[in-house]
Each structure stands twice: as structure tokens, then as C-alpha cells.
Amino acid sequence: MIPSVLYHCPCLSTSPVPPPPHLPSSSYCFHPLYTLFFCEECDAIRCNRCVSVEVSTYYCPNCLFEVPSASVRAEKNRCARNCFMCPICRNTLTVVASDPPDADAGRLSVPVSTVGEPPFYLYCNHCRWDSAEVGITFEKPTGLAAQLQKHEDSAPDSLEFDRLKEHFEPFIRSSLAASSAHPASTVHPSSAAHSHHLYSSSITAAASAALARDIPGVSKYTPLSRSTSGRGGRDRSVNKDEMPEYRSRMDITTASTIGTGGGEADVEFMKHIETINEVASLEQRWGSSWVTSLQTRDLKPLRIPLHSKRSKRCPVCTHILIKPEQKAQSVRYKIKLVAANYLPAITVALPHMYPTTETVKRALAKSSAAANDRLNAALHPGETYAFHLALTNPLYDPIQVRLATPRVHATNTSTANQEKSRRPPFGVSLPTSPFTVAAFAEAWEYDEDEDMYWTDEEDLGGGGGGGAKSVRDRDARTKSRTKAVGVLEKRANTTIVGGEIIIGKEARGRLMFIMLVQYTYRSDDPVPSESNEGEGNEVKGNTGKGPETKTFEFYTVVDLGEIEG
Amino acid sequence: MAPTRDKFTIHSKAVVCQDVELRGDITIGSGTIVHPKATIYAIVGPIVIGSNCIIEESVIIVNRRKEVMRIGDDNLFEIGCRVDSPTVGSFNTVSTRARIHHTVRISSYCIIGAGCLLAPAEDEVLDDYTVVYGPAAERRSWSGRGRVQEADLRRKHVDYLREMLPKFNRVRRGDGT
Numbered sequence: 026m027i028p029s030v031l032y033h034c035p036c037l038s039t040s041p042v043p044p045p046p047h048l049p050s051s052s053y054c055f056h057p058l059y060t061l062f063f064c065e066e067c068d069a070i071r072c073n074r075c076v077s078v079e080v081s082t083y084y085c086p087n088c089l090f091e092v093p094s095a096s097v098r099a100e101k102n103r104c105a106r107n108c109f110m111c112p113i114c115r116n117t118l119t120v121v122a123s124d125p126p127d128a129d130a131g132r133l134s135v136p137v138s139t140v141g142e143p144p145f146y147l148y149c150n151h152c153r154w155d156s157a158e159v160g161i162t163f164e165k166p167t168g169l170a171a172q173l174q175k176h177e178d179s180a181p182d183s184l185e186f187d188r189l190k191e192h193f194e195p196f197i198r199s200s201l202a203a204s205s206a207h208p209a210s211t212v213h214p215s216s217a218a219h220s221h222h223l224y225s226s227s228i229t230a231a232a233s234a235a236l237a238r239d240i241p242g243v244s245k246y247t248p249l250s251r252s253t254s255g256r257g258g259r260d261r262s263v264n265k266d267e268m269p270e271y272r273s274r275m276d277i278t279t280a281s282t283i284g285t286g287g288g289e290a291d292v293e294f295m296k297h298i299e300t301i302n303e304v305a306s307l308e309q310r311w312g313s314s315w316v317t318s319l320q321t322r323d324l325k326p327l328r329i330p331l332h333s334k335r336s337k338r339c340p341v342c343t344h345i346l347i348k349p350e351q352k353a354q355s356v357r358y359k360i361k362l363v364a365a366n367y368l369p370a371i372t373v374a375l376p377h378m379y380p381t382t383e384t385v386k387r388a389l390a391k392s393s394a395a396a397n398d399r400l401n402a403a404l405h406p407g408e409t410y411a412f413h414l415a416l417t418n419p420l421y422d423p424i425q426v427r428l429a430t431p432r433v434h435a436t437n438t439s440t441a442n443q444e445k446s447r448r449p450p451f452g453v454s455l456p457t458s459p460f461t462v463a464a465f466a467e468a469w470e471y472d473e474d475e476d477m478y479w480t481d482e483e484d485l486g487g488g489g490g491g492g493a494k495s496v497r498d499r500d501a502r503t504k505s506r507t508k509a510v511g512v513l514e515k516r517a518n519t520t521i522v523g524g525e526i527i528i529g530k531e532a533r534g535r536l537m538f539i540m541l542v543q544y545t546y547r548s549d550d551p552v553p554s555e556s557n558e559g560e561g562n563e564v565k566g567n568t569g570k571g572p573e574t575k576t577f578e579f580y581t582v583v584d585l586g587e588i589e590g
Numbered sequence: 591m592a593p594t595r596d597k598f599t600i601h602s603k604a605v606v607c608q609d610v611e612l613r614g615d616i617t618i619g620s621g622t623i624v625h626p627k628a629t630i631y632a633i634v635g636p637i638v639i640g641s642n643c644i645i646e647e648s649v650i651i652v653n654r655r656k657e658v659m660r661i662g663d664d665n666l667f668e669i670g671c672r673v674d675s676p677t678v679g680s681f682n683t684v685s686t687r688a689r690i691h692h693t694v695r696i697s698s699y700c701i702i703g704a705g706c707l708l709a710p711a712e713d714e715v716l717d718d719y720t721v722v723y724g725p726a727a728e729r730r731s732w733s734g735r736g737r738v739q740e741a742d743l744r745r746k747h748v749d750y751l752r753e754m755l756p757k758f759n760r761v762r763r764g765d766g767t
Contacts, residue, residue: 113730114723121736123736124737124739141739148735151703151723152723152724152728153701153723153732155735155736157733157735158733302728302729
């Protein structure tokens with residue numbers, strides 16, 4: 026288990042203090058740094074759980090065609106061009122021509138430059154499945170989807186689906202009108218402000234109306250909106266009055282005979298299985314939109330499902346946090362406010378977990394108990410371990426960092442005593458005085474820096490470059506013995522600080538603790554933002570003298586791994 | 591088990607690069623291409639390779655048995671695969687980094703997918719048109735459609751290599767010449 030640092034996102038909660046990390050229920054609010062966003066307007070961390078998401082483009086991952094959102098629904102979220110997936114192994118299928126007829130069937134003669142001829146068929150390069158096995162061949166190698174369309178449209182499932190759509194059409198239209206009259210405020214109070222934006226398209230409007238509606242016969246469960254029961258009741262009456270009874274195209278009890286799966290036909294098939302390969306696996310079947318046959322030999326090529334590019338907005342100020350470029354080929358972003366560009370990146374390492382060549386040699390030579398202990402990567406109760414925190418500054422200005430380990434449990438008074446007794450008994454000591462992390466500079470600026478070369482060599486060298494490494498390691502070792510807690514090393518825009526953890530005798534489970542990171546940076550705009558109410562993350566710095574500074578604080582969870590008893 | 595003497599019989603039309611590790615009694619047929627850094631060990635019994643095969647870089651072919659290991663015609667052994675099987679038919683493809691133990695005999699038109707490991711405890715014969723694919727080395731049977739075009743492509747591949755390889759590599763000759 027590699028030690029890790031996760032960042033806390035308050036997710037609009039009123040208390041900025043994170044829940045105790047050792048509770049399994051707390052996992053929802055701690056995220057790795059690379060998944061987080063940062064809203065400049067609100068000066069707050071945003072995570073994938075609290076942002077509002079919009080689809081900006083639909084595209085086919087195979088042909089990279091951007092599908093207009095109008096036709097996404099008509100094409101049932103799948104590529105309507107020439108992209109097909111192998112029903113056996115999910116590989117992309119290619120169109121190939123048939124072999125010319127064999128002159129002599131016995132010994133295979135290899136003619137020079139054969140030209141394939143129609144009929145064409147789909148062929149999987151990976152598992153050698155081909156569509157001729159299920160009787161699908163094409164007269165010409167273009168417009169395959171159109172050629173297959175007739176096949177698909179005549180399928181009983183598809184016909185039934187169209188009929189259902191037709192049936193619900195008037196209802197969707199009427200509920201759409203209703204939802205535009207009463208904008209649904211059931212999602213979250215804060216999202217109501219920009220609901221006009223969210224429900225701009227008719228698809229989302231219909232979907233949200235459907236989600237907000239109460240289902241007859243199912244008891245209401247609306248944890249987010251407790252005051253909408255009246256509205257729900259009204260909806261239900263609408264439901265009852267306006268829906269005529271739906272009659273299916275065919276009786277479900279007879280459906281199994283036409284290859285839609287289920288029923289007697291499948292039972293009969295399952296009774297006579299000889300090899301497991303005859304049965305289509307779950308992976309092979311659930312990629313299909315319709316119910317497919319249970320038999321592997323009946324599986325049809327699948328149109329490739331579309332992917333989407335999504336842009337995300339801050340839930341409070343509705344400013345865009347991330348917005349990809351419209352083109353499917355492009356992997357760039359028009360707007361990208363990711364937390365990694367604002368918050369210092371923190372990595373944690375346990376130096377005793379990395380035995381160097383030096384320590385290995387020493388262990389072999391002395392074979393003393395102490396050396397063996399050093400090599401052991403596990404954490405044991407009753408021991409003291411040093412750990413290194415490397416902070417990397419992404420900002421173009423140097424920052425002042427202060428670390429602290431707040432006692433989270435002291436705040437909730439009711440269960441404080443109970444919690445304290447259950448808490449894994451360990452003590453963390455961190456450097457208390459603030460330290461600086463140098464500004465980020467573009468890589469070429471410190472290319473000349475020989476310190477950088479040295480580190481590069483060290484990284485690449487591995488076992489080979491043992492000389493410099495072991496010297497440095499011994500250096501670090503003696504340093505850590507004398508001064509385990511404090512700033513250990515400053516290199517480019519990274520500062521490594523050492524901390525120490527004392528594990529109690531009875532400690533068990535994961536060794537995790539909350540660390541509050543406070544950093545002060547030079548602010549560009551002189552006016553302090555007013556949007557920090559409720560967030561509580563931003564503390565205005567000393568405004569009186571010198572350049573304007575700001576302080577931002579956030580919580581992290583440092584996970585050092587499992588304590589082995 | 592006395593170690594066999596090195597004896598290489600290489601057809602004059604075969605292209606075997608200089609930087610190839612050969613050991614034991616090996617016969618290489620007409621038009622076969624052996625790329626540099628390939629390894630062919632006939633530890634006990636001899637190895638006979640047919641015509642128009644392609645043996646790519648760092649392929650390892652080993653015969654651990656007493657009887658002759660026969661490899662047919664038009665086989666493709668892709669980079670880094672390892673084949674110990676005592677017989678290999680014709681028109682087979684062994685993909686990159688696949689591994690076949692000496693318990694498996696391969697018929698013709700088989701395709702062993704990239705990275706697949708075939709190591710059954712008991713002797714086994716892969717039928718014609720067997721396809722082994724995926725991380726779990728699943729098997730299915732190929733219909734054989736498109737094999738004429740594939741064979742044609744294989745021929746062109748061999749022709750191209752026969753022309754290009756000697757331009758950039760020293761070529762090894764058999765003991766006879």
C-alpha cells in the first residue's frame with residue numbers, strides 16, 4: 026500500500042471541517058488532487074460530486090464524428106456511421122471483402138495479388154469473428170449502418186420501443202409544459218438559481234420532470250425536497266387522468282419464441298449446453314441495447330456507443346470550471362480551472378519503505394536486527410516512524426505554508442469522548458513554523474540548475490547510480506536522526522518537510538490523519554473577494570502593508586498505510 | 591542425452607541474419623526469413639522449419655524433445671513470442687509475446703493472440719482454425735473466411751523482407767555453402 030494524500034472538498038457543506046477519515050463513510054469527501062477543480066470566483070475547491078455537468082459534444086470514439094445532439098436520440102446513443110463492435114470481444118470491426126472462390130478446394134493455392142470481391146462482411150482482427158457467421162453480409166462496403174438499419178428496425182424490441190415512445194409522446198409534451206410553468210426546485214436550493222440554464226434543452230427538461238415526478242404506488246422518498254409533497258400529489262393525479270392504457274404489440278409470453286430471450290426457449294437451450302462457450306457471457310450481452318439471445322452464435326455486431334465531452338460548472342456561482350474544445354479530435358480545453366494549478370501538490374513518503382543499495386548491503390553485512398527492521402516496509406505498533414511530505418508549488422509566486430493537524434473530534438462535542446477512545450492511538454508531529462515553497466518556473470528556466478541534473482540522474486540511475494544516492498541517503502539519514510521534524514530539503518519549486526508519527530501500542534487499522542494546509546500567496550487583485558460567505562475557506566491576509574497577500578486553507582487526509590499488528 | 595552437434599542447413603533462398611542464435615541441428619527451408627536477435631535452440635532433437643516462414647526479432651523457438659520439431663510453411667512468429675510446441679502446421683500466426691509450451695501441437699491456420707499463454711498440463715492439439723485471444727486465452731474457431739487474402743498478404747510480406755533485410759543486415763549461410 027503506497028502512502029497517499031487526499032484532498033478534502035467541502036461540497037457546499039456548512040461545516041468546513043472534514044469528517045473523521047477513518048470512518049468508511051467519509052470516503053466521499055476526500056479526493057486525489059488531479060480530480061479536483063478550483064473555482065476562482067468562489068475561491069473554493071470543487072469536486073466531481075458537487076459540480077454541475079453539461080454535455081458539450083457527443084462523438085463516436087471510433088470515427089470521431091461529432092453527432093449533433095438532435096440526432097443522438099434518434100440514433101439511440103450509438104454511432105450511425107460505419108463503426109461496429111465485435112460482439113465477442115468488443116474490438117472494432119473492419120469491413121473486408123470475401124475471398125475469390127477457391128480454384129481447387131484441397132491444397133490452398135496462393136494466388137498473387139488477390140482482389141476481394143463482394144459480398145463484404147464485418148471482421149474482427151482480434152478474435153476472428155465475422156458477421157457472415159450470423160448471416161450479415163453487405164453488397165457494398167459503404168453505408169453499412171443504413172444497410173443494417175432495416176435489420177434493426179424490424180426487430181420486435183425496436184418496434185415495441187417505437188410504440189412505447191409514441192404512447193408517451195403526449196404525456197412528455199404535457200409534463201414539459203408543466204415543468205416549464207413550475208421550474209423544478211427539487212435538485213438543490215443553490216441549483217435553482219441557474220435552473221433556467223440546466224433545463225435549456227427539451228431532453229433535460231423531460232428527464233428532470235420525469236425524475237421529479239412521484240411514481241404511483243411507490244412511497245415518496247425525497248430527501249432533498251421535503252416541501253414538494255403537494256406538487257407530487259398534483260402530478261400523480263395528472264398521471265392517472267391522462268394516461269390511456271398501453272397495449273403491447275405482442276404478448277410477452279409468446280415473445281421468447283422469436284428470439285428475444287427469456288421463457289421456454291432459453292430453458293430448453295440451457296438444458297442442452299455442452300460447452301460453456303455456447304452461452305454468451307454477461308459482458309457480451311449487456312452492451313446491447315435490446316435483449317439479446319443467450320447463445321453466443323446469435324450475437325450481432327453492435328453499433329459503437331457514443332461518448333460525450335462534458336463541461337462542468339461551479340454549483341454556487343455557475344462559472345465554468347472546465348470546458349473541452351468542441352472538436353472531438355482535440356484533447357485540449359478552452360477553460361480549465363483544475364485544483365492542481367492552484368493548490369500545492371503534496372506527496373507523502375515513508376523513507377523506511379525504500380531500502381537503498383546501501384541499506385541492503387549494510388543489512389547483509391551486519392545482519393543485525395536493527396537493519397532488518399529498517400528494511401521492513403510495514404508499520405508496527407509501538408514504533409516511531411519518520412515521514413516526508415513533499416510540497417510542490419504550482420503558482421508563479423512563492424508561497425508560505427503552515428501545516429497543522431487539527432483535532433477534528435474536539436468540535437463535535439456530543440460524541441467526542443466516545444470517538445476519542447475509539448480513535449487509533451497515534452501522535453503526529455509536524456513542523457509548526459511556516460516555511461516557503463519557491464515559485465514554479467517553466468522547466469527550461471532551471472535547466473541550468475545542476476541540482477536538477479543531479480536529481481534526474483538519481484531518478485534514472487536506480488541501482489546503477491548508487492554512489493551519489495547512497496551518500497545523499499546517508500546524509501538524509503543522519504539529518505533525519507538529528508532533525509526528523511522540519512524542513513529537510515528545498516529544490517526548485519518543491520520543499521520536503523519531515524514529520525514524525527508515534528504509533529501507540531494498541532493501534533490497529535489504517536494510519537490516517539487529517540492535515541490542515543494553510544498557505545499565503547501574493548494576490549493579484551487588490552480587492553478581496555466577497556463571495557467567501559458560507560465557504561469559510563478564505564481568510565483575508567494582512568491588508569495594511571506591502572503587497573496584498575491572501576491565505577487559503579484546505580484539509581487533506583494523509584494515509585500512511587495499514588498498521589500491522 | 592548427449593548434446594547434439596551444431597549443424598545448420600539453410601536453403602539458399604532463405605534469409606537468416608547473422609545476429610541469430612542457433613544451436614543444434616537446424617534446417618531452414620526456402621524463402622524463410624529469420625530476423626536478427628531471434629533464437630532457435632535444438633537442444634535435443636533437430637528443428638526443421640518449412641518455407642516462407644517469418645521469424646521476427648527476439649523470437650525463441652526451442653525443441654526440448656528427442657523427435658524432430660517440424661514447423662510447416664507460411665507461419666508468422668511475431669516479435670518476442672516463444673514456441674516450444676513439437677509440431678506447427680502451416681499458415682499459423684503466433685502474435686507478439688505469446689508463449690506456447692511443449693505440450694501443445696498446432697495444426698494449421700491457427701492464431702495465437704498477443705500475450706496469450708498456452709500451457710496445458712497434458713498434451714493437446716489445436717485444431718485447424720483455432721483462435722486464441724484475450725488476456726484469459728479464450729478460444730474460438732475461425733470460419734476461415736478471408737484466408738486467401740491473408741495468405742496473399744503473407745507472401746507479399748515475405749517478398750518484401752527478402753528484398754529489404756539483406757540490405758541492412760549480414761546474412762548467414764548454411765554449412766553447405
